[in-house]
Amino acid sequence: MVYLTYNLPDTGLLALFSTTPLSVLRFSVLLVVLAISFIYPHIFRRNIEDKDGYPIPPGPLLRYYFLRRYPERALRAWSRIYGPLFSVWMGNQLFVVISDARVAKDLLVSNGAIFSSRKRFFMKNQTILHGRAITASPYNDKWRQHRRIAMQLLTPKAIQGYASVLDYEAHILIRSMYYETKMGAIPINPAHFAGRYALNNMLTISFATRTDSTLDPLTERALAMATEFMDLTGPWSNIVDFIEPLQWIPTPTRSRGRRLHDGIMDVYGAMIMRVKARMDAGEDVPDCLVKTLLLTQEQEKLDWEDLCMLSAVFTLGGVHSTSGVILWFLALIASHPEVLARAHEELDRVIGREHWPRAEDEQRLPYIRAIIKETGRIHSPFWMATPHFSTEDFVYNGMYIPKNTALVLNCYDIHHNEEKYPDSFCFNPDRYLGDTLTCAESSKLPNAMDRDHWAFGAGRRICPGMHVAERELWLAISRLLWAFDIRSLPDEPISLEEYEGESGRTPLPYRITLTPRHDRVHALLDAEEEVTLMKL
Numbered sequence: 001m002v003y004l005t006y007n008l009p010d011t012g013l014l015a016l017f018s019t020t021p022l023s024v025l026r027f028s029v030l031l032v033v034l035a036i037s038f039i040y041p042h043i044f045r046r047n048i049e050d051k052d053g054y055p056i057p058p059g060p061l062l063r064y065y066f067l068r069r070y071p072e073r074a075l076r077a078w079s080r081i082y083g084p085l086f087s088v089w090m091g092n093q094l095f096v097v098i099s100d101a102r103v104a105k106d107l108l109v110s111n112g113a114i115f116s117s118r119k120r121f122f123m124k125n126q127t128i129l130h131g132r133a134i135t136a137s138p139y140n141d142k143w144r145q146h147r148r149i150a151m152q153l154l155t156p157k158a159i160q161g162y163a164s165v166l167d168y169e170a171h172i173l174i175r176s177m178y179y180e181t182k183m184g185a186i187p188i189n190p191a192h193f194a195g196r197y198a199l200n201n202m203l204t205i206s207f208a209t210r211t212d213s214t215l216d217p218l219t220e221r222a223l224a225m226a227t228e229f230m231d232l233t234g235p236w237s238n239i240v241d242f243i244e245p246l247q248w249i250p251t252p253t254r255s256r257g258r259r260l261h262d263g264i265m266d267v268y269g270a271m272i273m274r275v276k277a278r279m280d281a282g283e284d285v286p287d288c289l290v291k292t293l294l295l296t297q298e299q300e301k302l303d304w305e306d307l308c309m310l311s312a313v314f315t316l317g318g319v320h321s322t323s324g325v326i327l328w329f330l331a332l333i334a335s336h337p338e339v340l341a342r343a344h345e346e347l348d349r350v351i352g353r354e355h356w357p358r359a360e361d362e363q364r365l366p367y368i369r370a371i372i373k374e375t376g377r378i379h380s381p382f383w384m385a386t387p388h389f390s391t392e393d394f395v396y397n398g399m400y401i402p403k404n405t406a407l408v409l410n411c412y413d414i415h416h417n418e419e420k421y422p423d424s425f426c427f428n429p430d431r432y433l434g435d436t437l438t439c440a441e442s443s444k445l446p447n448a449m450d451r452d453h454w455a456f457g458a459g460r461r462i463c464p465g466m467h468v469a470e471r472e473l474w475l476a477i478s479r480l481l482w483a484f485d486i487r488s489l490p491d492e493p494i495s496l497e498e499y500e501g502e503s504g505r506t507p508l509p510y511r512i513t514l515t516p517r518h519d520r521v522h523a524l525l526d527a528e529e530e531v532t533l534m535k536l
């Protein structure tokens, strides 16, 4: 090396490789510069502007590769600093976070043609759902087709076709809890009961079947897959979503995602074949999603993976969400005896004790309705909904939102807006007294600040299951209140702050007592036997 520098013209490059102290210093400086220029873009945010000089919304200086548990707290802290529309870089992906109802409406609803796609998250969209199952599809004709097919089962009119099934499942929910508690004598953890209730409703709508026991292996497997889905698909929680090279190597997270994909194909594929066998045998299978899919498969050009993913979508999307709200309701009501007392007073005054609330009693029980809406607000099962994705450049209030930006609806912050919900951390159903609209109707109000809450998302990707979810919540919650005195245990406080799940959230396990309120509870519950529609 010394020989070379001695014999050749002394270029700066050669000098770098010589061993004089100055050269060593130069070499070190070069290394540091190279290291910084390589590392800097991976650590610090990139502020970009459009051609007219509009900058992206402000946001934190650093880039992130995942957010810690309870990411809503970080988002709230940032929105305090940077305002209702801020941006954060997750690896190379720009996220824009919406923390105000008016901005949410302007972007996600009024400009829905631009902000209705989905990012191809490595875990959720690519590995587990293969870009299907409605929720993972980009905004295109395939998504429109799949959503249209699913909606055939989810409109208010379609729900009337299986209203008696929802009614029956609510009956079985209360009945199984009643017997499990030995008529109120022993405390229970309600999680499995709420899970089976929501699962059976989804199985009925999807496959015209149900499970008849909380110990049924299908119940176990389907609930476990729904839980795994919830844990693996948080919009901020997977480092593998934001560091591309990790996607090429067999990490445990990637393996879990692949296993879940295979599990969905296996379990739901087998269930589709059961429905097909029933139809082929000439059985009059009740209307359900899979029957619709099988009858229209050729005409709609659906392949096998479309069938499996579409048939799984209600179970993946509609079990933990709905059962989560029921569990948050039970946790809240057991911790708020004054709300429970007012609910009981309204039920005794309006309904009496001869029968329990039915679907058509909803408008006569404004306080119970208010409890359900307030539960959805204060314990929305998805604090970040599902991120939308932009398909064009857009400038909003002088801020540039580039094409391919992920947009997050920060429900946590929107639901704690003190202007709209004074004393917002307090569970206070009174704030919804006088609100006679369904959540679906409320989502269409012209003034965004008048909407009840944003738990079902917004715009063209708004939850298509909201009508059926509202009916399920009404039947379960109004009847739990009618039947039971619901209490927490003195030595087992229920946490209303912590939770499980990365995308959907359910409370930590807890136990409560459910004491029958009067003699009619037993008589009414005993009037109906549990049936098995079909064992899988």
Ligand code: HEM
Residues within 6 Å of the ligand: 133, 134, 135, 136, 147, 150, 154, 313, 314, 315, 317, 318, 319, 321, 322, 325, 381, 382, 385, 386, 387, 388, 455, 456, 457, 458, 459, 460, 461, 462, 463, 464, 465, 466, 468, 469
């Ligand atoms: C309380 C219960 C529920 C809550 C809180 C809830 C919430 C949500 C949210 C926040 C989204 C994302 C919306 C957006 O991107 O803006 C969503 C999407 C979705 N939900 Fe629900 N959901 C519930 C129940 C259900 C049920 C029962 C079903 C099925 C019957 C269902 C099926 C879906 C589907 C298929 C999507 C994807 C829509 C799309 O990407 O176009 N959900 N839900």
